[in-house]
Amino acid sequence: MDYQAVLEEIEKEIKPLLNEGKVASYIPALANVDDNKFAMSIMMFDGTSYNIGDTDFKFSIQSISKLFTFTLALNYYGKKLYDRVGHEPSGDPFNSLVQLEYENGIPRNPFINAGAIVTADTLVSIYKDNTFKTILNFIKEVCNDDSININEEIFQSELEHGFRNFALINMIRSYNNIHNKIDDVIQTYFKQCSIMMNTQQLSRAVLFLANHGINPLTNEEIISSSKAKRINSVMLTCGHYDASGDFAYKVGLPGKSGVGGGIVAVVPQKMAICVYSPKLNNYGNSLVGTKALELFTTKTNLSIF
Numbered sequence: 001m002d003y004q005a006v007l008e009e010i011e012k013e014i015k016p017l018l019n020e021g022k023v024a025s026y027i028p029a030l031a032n033v034d035d036n037k038f039a040m041s042i043m044m045f046d047g048t049s050y051n052i053g054d055t056d057f058k059f060s061i062q063s064i065s066k067l068f069t070f071t072l073a074l075n076y077y078g079k080k081l082y083d084r085v086g087h088e089p090s091g092d093p094f095n096s097l098v099q100l101e102y103e104n105g106i107p108r109n110p111f112i113n114a115g116a117i118v119t120a121d122t123l124v125s126i127y128k129d130n131t132f133k134t135i136l137n138f139i140k141e142v143c144n145d146d147s148i149n150i151n152e153e154i155f156q157s158e159l160e161h162g163f164r165n166f167a168l169i170n171m172i173r174s175y176n177n178i179h180n181k182i183d184d185v186i187q188t189y190f191k192q193c194s195i196m197m198n199t200q201q202l203s204r205a206v207l208f209l210a211n212h213g214i215n216p217l218t219n220e221e222i223i224s225s226s227k228a229k230r231i232n233s234v235m236l237t238c239g240h241y242d243a244s245g246d247f248a249y250k251v252g253l254p255g256k257s258g259v260g261g262g263i264v265a266v267v268p269q270k271m272a273i274c275v276y277s278p279k280l281n282n283y284g285n286s287l288v289g290t291k292a293l294e295l296f297t298t299k300t301n302l303s304i305f
């Protein structure tokens with residue numbers, strides 16, 4: 001299949017939608033972006049890539065980082081992780097507080113903020129002061145790119161304005177599901193969200209999830225095949241919060257979004273895809289990104305269903 005031609009068709013078809021949606025502004029530093037940008041990259045197992053738009057442009061990966069921290073935590077703790085954070089869809093927005101009280105501070109899944117904060121805590125218990133460095137090094141390793149780093153301004157902006165996340169972590173702490181210092185955990189979480197990557201790097205970084213946990217470019221096993229299956233399942237069912245059902249319905253691929261405007265998606269046994277467009281729909285997922293992926297599976301028949 002001529003994937004480059006498919007990307008060119010998609011770029012044409014999404015153009016009218018570039019005016020729709022809204023850039024995230026509850027983190028002020030996130031609002032400072034050129035909101036008409038679009039980029040999409042496909043990475044194949046042999047390293048061939050297909051790109052359209054501004055695929056060198058780096059944006060903050062935000063909740064896409066939750067995929068990497070979940071991978072690290074699941075790898076270390078195995079099933080024990082689920083005593084602290086579940087693997088069921090929440091049906092609630094990414095930053096919701098309500099369920100936590102009913103469910104005794106055990107977040108539904110690692111992809112909502114509450115779950116990612118608990119996941120960060122489980123990593124701080126292992127890696128202590130080196131936790132963020134370990135997360136960043138892991139991302140550099142799966143992406144095979146040493147140049148990846150955070151945007152300090154976005155990190156500071158989240159620290160200053162992340163009132164919801166402070167509320168979440170305090171609520172969870174009151175149920176004894178945070179074991180380390182609140183500051184250490186929340187800073188780890190905000191730093192992972194402010195990591196900057198472009199669509200080429202992100203599509204490469206998640207390729208191991210399309211290949212039973214083995215990075216096809218290096219043949220390195222990142223995670224067991226059974227755990228890779230589970231991560232993909234949680235992406236499919238929870239990767240887009242209360243729009244996960246809609247994403248599965250329209251796109252039909254495991255995917256993870258971030259409020260920075262990025263979405264990664266995995267085509268098992270074939271490729272990884274990343275799309276970027278910063279204006280979001282009402283659920284906090286890239287509006288054009290979701291549409292572009294829907295067009296992709298419609299045109300290629302590469303949905304998993």
Ligand SMILES: NC(=O)CC[C@H](N)C(=O)O
Nearest residue numbers: 062063094113193258259
């Ligand atoms: N959905 C997201 O990407 C949310 C991440 C963002 N840093 C927050 O905590 O609100």
